[in-house]
Amino acid sequence: MQTSDSPGSSRRLLLVAAAALFDSSGRVLITQRPHHKQLGGLWEFPGGKVELGEAPEHALVRELKEELDLTVEPDALDPFAFASHAYPDFHLLMPLYVVTKFGGVMRLDPNAAQDAAWVKPADLRRYEMPPADVVLVNRLIERNAT
Numbered sequence: 001m002q003t004s005d006s007p008g009s010s011r012r013l014l015l016v017a018a019a020a021l022f023d024s025s026g027r028v029l030i031t032q033r034p035h036h037k038q039l040g041g042l043w044e045f046p047g048g049k050v051e052l053g054e055a056p057e058h059a060l061v062r063e064l065k066e067e068l069d070l071t072v073e074p075d076a077l078d079p080f081a082f083a084s085h086a087y088p089d090f091h092l093l094m095p096l097y098v099v100t101k102f103g104g105v106m107r108l109d110p111n112a113a114q115d116a117a118w119v120k121p122a123d124l125r126r127y128e129m130p131p132a133d134v135v136l137v138n139r140l141i142e143r144n145a146t
């Protein structure tokens with residue numbers, strides 16, 4: 001967790017809900033951000049911004065449907081860890097939920113992701129991910145090792 005904001009910093013807080021979706025072989029899904037976006041080309045956990053008045057779980061169910069066409073029940077979201085990271089323009093607060101039950105056939109929305117990969121947690125560090133995700137990747141590797 002990075003908490004380098006100075007006290008009283010006026011950086012806006014951005015709440016993003018993300019998922020570590022696991023397949024039956026214990027591989028986790030990561031998606032690649034479109035090149036034209038901020039942090040373009042980096043790999044990330046699927047998810048997105050929580051809208052005003054929206055619960056994080058509801059936002060994540062919505063984003064997984066929009067971005068991947070996958071159906072997840074809110075009860076299937078298991079709170080796992082969170083990232084708290086100061087980017088230049090905003091402070092990201094991102095809960096990560098483990099998901100092992102989901103339905104549908106994955107279909108990527110090209111505006112959200114240009115590629116997807118199922119990766120063993122131990123291999124996640126081979127993929128370039130945003131700095132906020134480092135702590136989450138470490139936790140997933142630990143989870144898998146125990």
Ligand SMILES: Nc1nc2c([nH]c(=O)n2[C@@H]2O[C@H](COP(=O)(O)OP(=O)(O)OP(=O)(O)O)[C@@H](O)[C@H]2O)c(=O)[nH]1
Nearest residue numbers: 016018037038039044045046047048049092130132133
């Ligand atoms: N979904 C997701 N977002 C992440 C991760 N790590 C991370 O720093 N972020 C940041 O969280 C922010 C919100 O992501 P987003 O997917 O909703 O937003 P976006 O930039 O694609 O914009 P848009 O949805 O308005 O087009 C982005 O700045 C993104 O880089 C991650 O693992 N998953």
